[in-house]
Amino acid sequence: MRNILITGGAGFIGSNLALKLVEKGYQVTVLDNLSPQIHGTDAKRNSFLYLKIKDLVNFVEGSVSCRNDWLTAIEGQDVVVHLAAETGTGQSMYEIQKYVDVNVGGTAILLDILANEHHSIKKVVVASSRSIYGEGKYKSIEKGIVYPNHRQLSALENGDFDVKYEGCLAPLELLPTDEASKIHPSSVYGITKQTQEQMIMTICPTLDIYPVAFRYQNVYGPGQSLKNPYTGILSIFSTQIMNGNALNIFEDGMESRDFVYIDDVVDATVLGIERDEANYEVFNVGSGVPTDVLTVANILIKNYGKSIPISVSGSFRVGDIRHNYADLTKIKRILQFDPKYSFELGIERFTDWVVNQKIEADNYSGSIEEMRQRGLYR
Template sequence: MKNILITGGAGFIGSNLALKLIDQGYFVTVLDNLSEQIHGDDPDKSFTYNLIKNKVNMIVGDVNNSSDWEKVLKDCDVVVHLAAETGTGQSMYEIDKYVASNIGGTAKLLESLTNKENNVKKLIIASSRAVYGEGKFECRDHGIVFPESRLERYMSNGDYEVKCPICFQNVKMLPTDENSKLHPTSVYGFTKQAQEQLCMIVGKSIGLPVIAYRFQNVYGPGQSLKNPYTGILSIFSTIIKNGNDINIFEDGLETRDFVYIEDITDAIILGIEKNEVDSYVFNVGSGEKTDVLKVANTLKDKYGVDVKVNVSGNYRLGDIRHNLGDLNFIKEKLGYQPKISFEKGISNFVDWVELQNVEKDNYIKSIQEMKEKGLYK
C-alpha cells in the first residue's frame, strides 16, 4: 500500500505527515482547497504548503466536489482524511459551513468509495476528543459519570468545575477512554462524531477497514499563526509577538492534553502499516495534562516579551473544563508511545515561531464575533 491520499494535506498535520511518508518511500497525493483562514490570501507564502510543494501530487480541490474525489481516488491505496473545518468556538455560529465540510464532504468520499471503481484498502479519518464533550469523571457518591455541558448559572458566579449530572457536586476528572459516552458540546464535536459513525457504517458495509483517531490538542512547528479560531499555542504566540496582553478564560486552571505533531504523524503511519488492524477508534494524545495558565506563562517567558497574562473569568459556552486521553488501547493495538514531552515540544515550537514573520493578531475580532452571538461571557 504505497499510494497514499491525504485530504487537507497542505495543512498542519497533513504536510508533516506527507513529508514523513515521502521519506519512507510512499507516493503521496494531496487534495486541499488552500483555505485562506489557514494559508492566508496567498498560498504560495504558506509555510505548510511550501513544505510539500513540488514533492507531492497536488490537487487543489474541494471535498464537497464529487469530481475531485474521482480524480484523487483512482490509484489510491489508503485515504487519510484530514480535511475539515476545525475549532469549537467558530463552529457554534458557522454551523452550515462545518456540517457541509465535515459531514457532507465525508459523505461524498464514502459515496465515491461505494459507487465508483477504486483500489482503496483502508480509510483513516481524523476525529477529535471533542466527541466526548466534558469526558469521563468520578463522583464520590455515584461513581463513573459523564457530565453534560457546564451550566451558565455556575460559571457566571466563578464556579467552573464540572458537576455530577445526578447530584451536582464537583467531580474528579479521569482519563477518557474510547468506550466513554459520546455527547459533544459543540457543533464541531457533533460533526466529528457523525463523521466517525458514517465511516464505520459504510466501511463495514463495503468491507473497508476504517481507523478513526480522536486527536487531543495537537501543536507544533507549522501550526497556522494566522488562524485565530483554533490552536491555543499558536493563538497565544501571535498575541505575544504583537505585544498584546493575553486574556485567560475562566481561572486559567482548565487543562488540555497537548500532543506534539510528530507523535500524531507516528500514530497515523502505524495505522497505515499495521495490516492486522481492522476497524477501530483510538485516542491519540500525550498522556499528560497541562493547564492553560502554564501554557501562557511558559510562552511569555520563552519569547521574552513583557505582556500581561490576565486571568479574566470570561468563558465561552460549549468549552470543556479538562481533557486527558486514556492511551491504553492504542498502545496495546498499535504499539503507539508518545515520545515528545510538553517541555520539549513547546521549546521546538517557540524556536520555529521565532523564525516566522509576525502575523496580524485577529484574536479580538474572533472574540467579538462570539460576543455578538451570545457565546462569550
C-alpha cells in the same frame, strides 16, 4: 498499499504526515483547498505548509465538498487519510452550515463514491477528535464513574467553572478518557466529527474497506498556523505575545487540555496506515497528560522572553469544555504507540520555530467580537 491520498494534506497535520510518508517511499497525493484562514493570501507563494510539500506530492487543489475533486484525487489510490475539515469549537457554533457541509457532507461524498464508483481504496483513516467526548471522564465518591453533561450557563456566569454531576456533592476526580467513554459533544464541531467517525466506521466494513479512526487531542508544533485566530491556543497566544499584546485567559485559567506534539501524531497515524491491527479500531492520540491554560500562557511568555501581562478574566465561550485528556492504554497495547515528546520538550521546539517566523497580525480580538455579538462569548 503504496498510493496514499491525504485530504487536507497541505494543512498542519497533513503536510507533516505527507513528508513522513514520502520519506518512507509512498506515493502521496494531496487534496486541499488552501484555505486563507490557515494559509493566508496567495498560499502558493507564501504558505509555509504548502511550500514544503509542493514538489514532493501530487497536489490537487480542490474541496472535499466537490464530487469531481474527489474523483480526480481518488483515482489510483490505495488508502485515504481523511484529514480535511473545518476546525474550531467556537466558530462552529455560528458557522453551522459550513461545518456540516464540509465535515459531514464531504465525508458523505467520499463514502458515496466508494459505494457506487470503481476505485482501488483498501483503507480509510479518518481524523476524529477529542471533542466528541464533550466533558471528560470523572470519578465520583457517591456514584463511581460519571460523565458530566455540559456546564450550565448560569453557573458559568456566576464564576462556577467546575463540572458537576447530579447527586454528587463532593468534588469530582478527573480521569483520563478512554475510547469506551460516553460520546456527548458540546459543540457543532464535535457533533460533525462524531458523525464523520461513525459514518466511516459503519459504512467502510460493508464495502470491504478497512476503517481506522484517530481521536486526536490538541495537536501542536512547528508549522502550526499562526494566522488562524479561531483555533489552536498555542498559536493564538504566540501571535498575541509576539505582537506585545496582553493575554486574556478564559474562566479561571485552570481549564486543561491534552497537548500532543505533531511528530507523535504523525507516528500514530502512520501506524494506523501500516498495521493490520489498526483495522476496524478507534484510538485516542494524545500525550496522556493534562496541562492547564494558565501554565501554558506562562511557559510561552517565559520561552519568548517577553514581559506580557496576563488577565484571568472569568470570561468564557459557550461550548467549551473544562477538562479532557486521553487514556492511551488501547493504542499502546494494540499499536505499541507511546508519545516521545513531553510538553516541555515540544513547547521548546515550537517556540524556537515561532521566533524565526514573520510576526503575523493579531486578529484574535475580531474572532472574539464575532462570538460576543452572537452571545457565545460572555
